[in-house]
Structures are given as structure tokens and as C-alpha cells.
Amino acid sequence: MLSRAANNLYWMSRHIERAENTSRLLDITYRMSLLPYRVQESGQSWAEPWALPLVINGIASAFYARYPGVLTSDNVLRFMVLDPANPSSLYSCIQAARENARTVRGAITSEMYEDINALWLEMRSQDYDRLHASGLNAFFEWVKLRSHQFRGVTFGTMLRDEGYSFIRLGTFIERADNTARLLDVKYHTLLPSAADVGGAVDYYQWSALLRSLSAFDSYRKVYRDLITPTKVTELLVLRDDVPRSLHACMNDIYDILKSLCDDSSREAERLAGELHALLHYGHTEQIIALGLHEYLMAFLEKLSKLTAEINRDFLIPEYSQQQVMS
Amino acid sequence: MSNIYNEMYQADGAVRPHYQSYSDWLKDKPLDFILQKQREADTLFTRLGITFAVYGDEGGVERSIPFDIIPRIIRMQAWKTISDGACQRVRALNAFLKDIYHDQEIIKAGLIPEQQILGNKLFRPEMRGFDVPGDVYVHVAGIDIVKTDQDQFYVLEDNLRTPSGVSYMLENRKMMMRLFPQLFSRMPVAPVDHYADVLLDNLRAVAPAGVVNPTVVVLTPGSYNSAYFEHAFLAQQMGVELVEGQDLLVKNNTVYMRTTRGPQRVDVIYRRVDDDFLDPLAFRRDSALGVPGLFAAYKAGRVTLANAIGSGVADDKSTYIYVPEMIRFYLGEEPIIANVPTWRLDRADDLSYVLGHLPELVVKEVQGSGGYGMLVGPASTAQQIADFRERILHHPANYIAQPTLALSTCPTYCDSGIAPRHVDLRPYVLSGKTVTLVPGGLTRVALREGSLVVNSSQGGGTKDTWVLEE
Helix, strand or coil: CEHHHHHHHHHHHHHHHHHHHHHHHHHHHHHHHHCCCCHHHHCCCCCHHHHHHHHHCCCHHHHHHHCCCCCCHHHHHHHHHCCCCCCCCHHHHHHHHHHHHHHCHHHCCHHHHHHHHHHHHHHHCCCHHHHHHHCHHHHHHHHHHHHHHHHHHHHHHCCCCHHHHHHHHHHHHHHHHHHHHHHHHHHHHHHHHHHHCCCHHHHHHHHHHHHHCCCHHHHHHHHCCCCCHHHHHHHHHHCCCCCCCHHHHHHHHHHHHHHHCCHHHHHHHHHHHHHHHHHHCCCHHHHHHHCHHHHHHHHHHHHHHHHHHHHHHHHCCCCCHHHHHC | CCCCCECCECCCCCECHHHHHHHHHHHCCCHHHHHHHHHHHHHHHHHHCCCEECCCCCCCCEECCCEEEEEEEECHHHHHHHHHHHHHHHHHHHHHHHHHCCCCHHHHCCCCCHHHHHCCCCCCHHHCCCCCHHHCCCCEEEEEEEEEECCEEEEEEEECCCCCCHHHHHHHHHHHHHHCHHHHHHCCECCCCCHHHHHHHHHHHCCCCCCCCCCEEEECCCCCCCCHHHHHHHHHHHCCEEECHHHEEEECCEEEEEEECEEEECCEEEECCCHHHCCCCCCCCCCCCCCCCHHHHHHCCCCEEECCCCHHHHCCHHHHCCHHHHHHHHHCCCCCCEECCCEECCCHHHHHHHHHCHHHEEEEECCCCCCCCEEEHHHCCHHHHHHHHHHHHHCHHHEEEEECCCCCEEEEEECCEEEEEEEEEECEEEECCCEECCCCCEEEEECCCCCCCCCHHHCEEEEEEEEECC
């Protein structure tokens, strides 16, 4: 298929997935902020959880440029929910996804276009103060459901062609990237207070992380035990039966690339295979020994190399003279 | 204009026979029902994203073209006249294009002044002596036709460059079938949805010589173009790639598209980009929409462009007046559909007549389109007429004038209920293997009471067009 079309499909699903992930994170942070428990009791500043969405998306400086002064939940929510000036806001992600879809509407089904177009039209008509008054949780839930719905419409209507593969590729790359970043930042902020392990605040923090990745119930089912950082790491990094874990994402990414790659794109397949093997044959002890942060940074770097190779091989190709002549 | 032809009702108020079945169905529907269906259609068009971009609007706002849910119904006998007349015209225009880019017999015969062709800025000297595949220049033509009385049709203009609107013909039909499925079991409406198949078939038929299984693409200026929806729609319906200039590259006079599997050869380009912007090496150098080297590949016979470069010279409004002569000269036939009588303001006699009768005439810019740069005398104020007179006097050769035709009307849903509004018709003639059209077209309707301007850029809407099979 046309490289530009593949690129748009890939980014369409990345943007939708990003909106969903951001929604999950904002939802859980918002819920936590409504709890009677005060996080500052553990020695952290109250606002710290609200920095997470900014840190993960790498937009802290953009935020402070727009909201000089104090970081408050209200500011972050305004910035992350409907602010069109913030390219990572839910609003902007949906707008970008819909623009990608519009550009390649011939490559997706009319049901898919109708769904994503309606999502955008509804998003565009939202008003922050009204949302806030009626409860932001319902809105976050709505974004998450619409992401599920779009994935469902895609799954249920689209031809299993190359375009479908690039849509899935975008979903899993974005998801892996998000899980790794979320785990890293959360782990980082939690680590200093490891002494509090087992405390109520700690419990809420870890359960919030699991919930934001829809993995809380899975944790219960798998371990039937207290939440510990090691087990959370195992669950979200190494177990391939947890849909948002790094291993599960890499399973899909590797499978998709095996089917997409030909002789001119073996490097993308090789990089994916390498990354997949790292998780497939990985050990929790190894990760702890290396340090989770170091491990995740190495993962993200490899993932970014892989996405650069995917760009080169498929999405934004430069041709050699030889290729054109053949 | 007292004797306006109403397509649904006779002068005595009786329903015309071909509208009878629809009228029986409509008459026991309360106005609320119509209103609700109209709203449903508007919502669906927005939801489905069947929109056009409005130029000059901040951030490329998209709007849907107003859709009227009352169909326009055409008898098979009238359709035959329209169909035969439009095909005849396209055959003659195509022969004309071949002639002026080769031997120029029509000039030698003294039927068209040399200056009219060679002095026209849409004439492409680069095309002289070049043989296009199958001698087809106009693969897709939109022929604008109006009706003024029973069996009285006129061609208003020919659109031979990149005529648009066919997606609305197809989407309007889908919408009507979605809203009123029961009507289609009542009435034998001829189908139009095979349009894309016929188009693809014709495009494949004009592939460069020697290409066995040609790859066809649709070339669009991009997603900010006002007709982008249509470009994407047609590519999807034909099952071919929708490309932008940046997706194509030319090496050794061969055109390739950039795909995820490496470069892939392209044989036929249904282009919706104007001549000027196709190739920065051959035409406008500042064009970012084009493909460097495309024209050279075309001239080398390695790729087919549809429509051919240089077809615009035949749809210019000053060339229009010669089309009946072309039909006689090239086909040896009499025109089936007449031209609207036209005054050319570069002729002194015509100019003085027109200046004396501006309040009753329609004056158009020779190369204008989309309803811009036009004066509708009877609908204009004295001041507007005076202003337009100045513009004419400044450059008379830039204008033609025509009598204000009493365009037929169709019942249309509007604020006051259902009332007659003026309509025209644009059927799309396809050439390649043969010259054909699907039974239907885009009916455009002037939504303002009394207005004769049907262009969507001027507040016009559209209707589904039903040709009834017998």
C-alpha cells in the first residue's frame, strides 16, 4: 500500500491509543485526588501525581509556559483534557486521529470513518466547565469506551490487509511505549518511600498504577497476594497474558512485522525479534539486579530504534536508485 | 418569467404522470415526517463526513452541501434526449481537441478563428502533435443541462477539466435508499452505483500501449482541497490508491508511487489537479502539488493522464458557442441539445445590445466557474448592474452574455414547507472504451426563492435524480 497511507493509519491508531492511555491516567489520578487519604503524609507533595501526565508526555515545560506558577489539578486537567494548544490533550489526540482517518478514508471502512468522525464531532462540542461540573470521570470513561469501540469497529469490519496490520502496529507500539513510561515514572516516585511498603498510601499508589493499566483484577487473579513492586514488575513487563504488558505488546509487534517484512525490510523484523526475545526470555531477578529504571530506559531506546526503522522501511521511505530500476 | 415549467405539476395543478407514484406516497405524509427525515439526512451527512471545505474559512472548515430529500424525477424518454445529447457533445468536443492539437482542420475550414484557439491561455502548445492513448482527451465530462419546458433542454456549459460533484450523485442516492427504502420498491429507479466500475473500466482501457494489467491511481491536491472527499470516495469505490504529488516519483520517464513494498509503477492517473500544477518542471514552477517529470513521462507515452492536458481550451465559455458547429463538422449530425443563445462581448454589435439590456440578461466571465464573477440581471440591483457594466467595459472580451432562462423548478423542502425551486442537471459522461453515462446526474437546486444560481458556493443544494425505467 501507499507509504503515506500506511503512515496515516499507523498514526491514527497511535493517537487513539494515546487518548485512551491519557484518559486512563487522568482518570486514576483524579480518583485518587478524591480519596480522603492525603499523599503528602508519605512526604510527597500533594500535587505530584498531577505532574505524571506532563512528565510521561514530555510536555512539562509547555505546561508551565501556558500556566506559569503552581501546578494544580485544575490546571493540569484543563491542559490535558480539552486544550487545543496542547498536542497531547485528549482533544488534540482525537483531532489528529480523525485528521489521519480523513486523509486515508478510502483505506478504512465507512463504519470506521463514521465512528471516528462522530467521536471528533462530539469531542469538538465539549466544554470544560460543563464536563467538570458533571464529573470528569464520566468523560474519561467515555474516551476509553470510544477507543474500545473504534478498535471493535476496526476489528469487526476491516479487511485483513496491510492497512489493518499498520493500524495494529500503531496500537501496540503506542501501548508498549505508554506502559513502559508509566511504570518507570511511577516506580521512580514510589521507590524512595519503599519503607512504607504495605502502608495504605503505598497500596493506593500501586493499585492506581495497576488500575490505570486495567491490570488490577489480573493481579488479584494471578497472585492472590499483597501488591509488591516485584510482582507488579513481573506482571506488567514479563507476563504475556496481560494485554497491556510489554511482553504482550511485543508479541503482537513481532508477529505483525514478521508478516509485513520482506527482503528490503529485514532490519525492522530483526530489531523487533531482539526486543521480543529480551522479554520472552527475561527474568524478574535480572530486572531487579539491573534496576527497573535502567531496564525500562533500555527498552524505550530499543523501541525508539525500532520505530525509526519502521519509518525508514515502510512509512517514510527513501528509495535507492537500484530499487527504482528493478 | 410567468411561465416557469414545474417538473412535478402541470399548469392546471395536476400531477405529471411520472411523478404520480411519488405524489401518492407523499400526500399522506405529514410535514413533520418530511422535516424529521430532512433532519436525519443532515445529521447523517455530517456524521458520515460528506463535506466540502470552504475556502477562506479559518482552519479549513468543512460543511455539508445542503441536501434536499425530495427527489427529482425524470422520464426515460427525456433521459434519452439528455443522454444522447450529452454523449454527442462529448464525442464532438473530443474530436475537436484531437483536431486542434493536430491538423487544425476546423480552423482551416474557417469555422473557428485561429485566434480563438491559439490565443487562448488554456491551449497547450506542448500538446501539439502528441497522440493521446485511444485519442481520448475528455475521460470525464460534466455537461450542465437545464430544462425550460417539456422536451426543451439547453446545455449551459461543458466542464472538461476536472469536473466535480459525482460523489454527491452517488451519496445522495445512498442517502435516499437509507431514508426511504419503501419508495424504491414502489418505483423503478435506474441504478447509478456502478459509476465507479464504469470509470475504472474506461481508465484501464486508455493505459499506455503494451501495459497488460494497468495500475490506476487518483491524484488529489490533498486533504485541504474542497473536493477531497470526492477524490477519496472515488479512489475507494474503484479500489485504487489515492495519491498526492509527494507519493509519486518519476525515473526514466516512468511514474512510480512510494509504497510499503518499495516503488510501484503507475500507468493511468485520474488526476484532480489542474494542468498548471501537475509538473513544476513543465508548468508552474512554484507548484508543490505536482510531480517533477510527470509531463515528460506523459509525452513519452509511459503514463496516461485523465483528463488529458490541454482539454480546458474546449470548455472555455468563449469556445462554447462553437460546439454546435463542432457537432456538425466532426460528426455530421445536428445537435440533439441546443446551446443557449450567447452574445460575445468582443463583438461590437453584441456588446452594444448587451449593454442596452443588462437588467434582463445573464453575463458570465469567459473563464469563470463556480458561479463567481457573474451577473444575473433580473436578480440584481441597479447599482450592481452599473458596477458590472464598468467591469465589462474595462475588458469586454472577458465576458459573454445569455438570456435569463426560465429554468424549470422542482418541489423542494424549505422553511415554508414544500415549494418550487429552480434546478439544473449535471450528468457525467465517461469516455475510454466507449462514450457512456450512468442514468442519473447531480441535480443542483437554488434554495433561495426565485434564485437561478445553483452553485454550492453560492448557497445551492443538491437532490437525488431519479431516471425511471419503463
